[in-house]
Amino acid sequence: MQHPVTAPPIPERIRTLAAAAAPTHVSFAGAARPAAPVRGGVDGTGRPVLLVRPGDPLYGARDEPAVTVDLVASRRLGGHEAARGLLKVQGWAQAVPAAEAREAAVAIAGHCPDEALFDVLEDLAAPAGGGRPEGTGAPRLLRVDVGQVVYLAGGESGVIDAEDYLRAVPDPLSDPAERMLAHVNDAHREQLTDALCSLLGAPVREVWLWELDRYGATVRHGADRPALVRLPWSAPVACARSLEHAVHGLLCHR
Known part of the structure; x- marks a missing residue:
């Protein structure tokens, strides 16, 4: 497999x-x-x-x-x-x-x-x-x-x-990814926190979207000793629209 x-x-x-x-x-x-x-x-x-x-x-x-x-x-x-x-x-x-x-x-x-x-x-x-x-x-x-x-x-x-x-070349979706990442961190951190709590099965705080690319997202949580959690997509995405759908699915995770 x-x-x-x-x-x-x-x-x-x-x-x-x-x-x-x-x-x-x-x-x-x-x-x-x-x-x-x-x-x-x-x-x-x-x-x-x-x-x-x-x-x-x-x-x-x-x-x-x-x-x-x-x-x-x-x-x-x-x-x-x-x-x-x-x-x-x-x-x-x-x-x-x-x-x-x-x-x-x-x-x-x-x-x-x-x-x-x-x-x-x-x-x-x-x-x-x-x-x-x-x-x-x-x-x-x-x-x-x-x-x-x-x-x-x-x-x-x-x-x-x-x-x-x-x-090598930079991620072809890096420009739209950065715009989406900034929007999530500005307007949807509460949803991101809820989603990460659900995924980890434990409370978390100080949650930020850290990296975003065609293969997945990396979320940072914690204040004094922050940790990074990698959340891969089920398959790599090929365009900005697909990346937006993947991010929406992450934020709606319960």
């Missing part, structure tokens, strides 16, 4: 987290200096893209130094943010080619809008020299050529090599 798939394959799950994550720190391989704060986003292929300014440790980097970029995906639960997953992308920092700079800037703007992104694009479009005052420079866009990804998510940890990570 074939058992149903209850969760996304790990590479898909990590790519889905990466697509919603933001870079927080970068460190140089083998260097004694501490990790430095960094701003940026993740492009459509899963590579971290960093906005670096004059004075940042990476600003003057040449020869594609080996780096580790920390990505954090979080979930807003009421008035606070809770980390969904931590990814450490290890690879080599390289300048974003001028022809791809606009696309990279858009990837960053989705996570951290910053007027410095316009400075980057204006500088790339300017003639050589650009007329900038001596001793100043425009911010730069760097991206990470992925070597491997270390992940910690939902109590699971591991390492994914570059080929598996880059070959």
